[in-house]
Amino acid sequence: MNKTITVIPGDGIGPEVIQSAIKVLDTVASNFNHQFKYQYAKLGGVAIDEDGTPLPQETVDLSKKSDGVLLGAVGGPKWDTLPGHMRPEKGLLGIRKALNLYANLRPVTAYKALIDASTLKREVVEDVDLMIVRELTGGLYFGEPSERRTEADGEAVVDTLYYKKSEIERIVRQAFELARLRRKKVTSVDKANVLESSRLWREVAEAIGKEYPDIELEHMLVDNAAMQLIRNPKQFDVVVTENMFGDILSDEASMLTGSLGMLPSASVSGDGPGLYEPIHGSAPDIAGQNKANPLATISSVAMLLRYSFEMIEEADAVDQAVTEVLEAGYRTGDIAQQGEQVLTTEEMTEKVIER
């Protein structure tokens, strides 16, 4: 097959891990007889520096004209003191909105070889295999008004948590579809005892659940979910929740398995191309040193192949290669235990490609 991929290296270690990902994509292309064409685009700090905006229009246009977008990482201390609309994060939020990437899928899987790096006990986290489905283009992140106010008795500030019912419906439906391919359980997380938006969320989840009689639906309050993720994470299969809750819970969940530097993510839309990125940040402290762990980005490539290109065999091959290099004992600095030999970004990438 012929596919065009928009590649956004971004900031910090982004360019290095993206280079690794491209090598893996090239290997997949030659082994499975595909043609991947890459078009490079800018986002975040590098775009601020070169184009004076965190999200150049060209990046949006190129992305829309491609079959999938692969992103490294954005941000860094260099841009942290700029005003809100000129911050690298605005580029990320902007592209999510521009491509209508309403569903952020974050699988959390325990790699047996890394489990001892977790701060949780082995028996609690081994075999954890859950997927957080986070709404990504609504809620507090985009609601209006979001502003300061001068009132009679002083300054005040407001942000708005806004959802259309249809926005809730499509994300909840996405979760049920994913659960069908997994262990057939959806946990819908809300704060229905306090928020009106959560009460609508719960009603929608109930209604859509009726369309999926083969899937078990459970509701959980967000504070309880934050506890249960630590108490017994194996109880979860697919967890679906609104944008801000999803931001918090997915980062919490990413700590469970000791594999933070290992976790990929996919942000998908109903119609256009999806965006794939590692969940780790731009790690400016180790940028340019050939030290970064490329495996999360390589796993993001597997998600790109699986969800955007429907290349299941190819995706499985990439996932399998990652598991094998870990089991063979290869480590980058972030996941190495005392005494283990540490590979560079490039060496690690070679090990994956060999498989």
Next chain:
Amino acid sequence: MNKTITVIPGDGIGPEVIQSAIKVLDTVASNFNHQFKYQYAKLGGVAIDEDGTPLPQETVDLSKKSDGVLLGAVGGPKWDTLPGHMRPEKGLLGIRKALNLYANLRPVTAYKALIDASTLKREVVEDVDLMIVRELTGGLYFGEPSERRTEADGEAVVDTLYYKKSEIERIVRQAFELARLRRKKVTSVDKANVLESSRLWREVAEAIGKEYPDIELEHMLVDNAAMQLIRNPKQFDVVVTENMFGDILSDEASMLTGSLGMLPSASVSGDGPGLYEPIHGSAPDIAGQNKANPLATISSVAMLLRYSFEMIEEADAVDQAVTEVLEAGYRTGDIAQQGEQVLTTEEMTEKVIER
């Protein structure tokens, strides 16, 4: 000293653990030569059943006329299907607002004797000693509008995150005051890269930090805080954050030490009486069976003595007694490991009183 305490047993195991707390208070009174007068009031499910409202005006009036309020627990499945304004939680939210309890203090301390009940590794959680200071009367919980809307393209819903600057100032100041009595570090948690309210929050924290040059101030994004609580909880001393973030993070933090059934909380106001309650729920499944763990409520009594009555010696004596019964190996069902002997609520209370 003479003190009047409003006692709100509430629902589920509430009445049992409150009975234990009263016995402890009586013991403190006779050992230290104080007079405690108790006036009983209703809140939550029991108030709905008997008075048709989750928060009778009489409860507010009595509370205001006392020196401190001691609460058991509210809620249960019996009232879960009632409409929003008739839910037990409304009683809780209502009394917070009526008494202006803007600061919720949740200490998370590791009891050495219980550490193995944690799902986290011993070395990660032993010696954890942090205090979450949650804003309790603002933010998404109380902002207006909070409503459904019918729009041209369908149904929608909105909740509002609103803060006056003065509300942020007083809670942040509270956190600095507490840090001064502890390890002199404040972590202010926000989402300043997305929310306008968080940007104001961060500015206020910076400004107030200047008044406390002896206290270290650090800012942390809420998603990162959710990770760091699992990765390295010992880094925290006082954590201050807005209402919803605080709800999520404090429940997450409560799981760290394996002592969920052990943790107390205080909700304090600038002027009137504070409210003290265990953070565990009403546990309807074991209500009335003399099985509940009374220690969190007894620790809440210690907080009442310490923060509302300034009876430091008395508070220390109660805390000390709790630590000692745990070290002596006494356990209720919720904290017992396999093979350990299990005490009833009353027996456990006796053990504390003996000390």
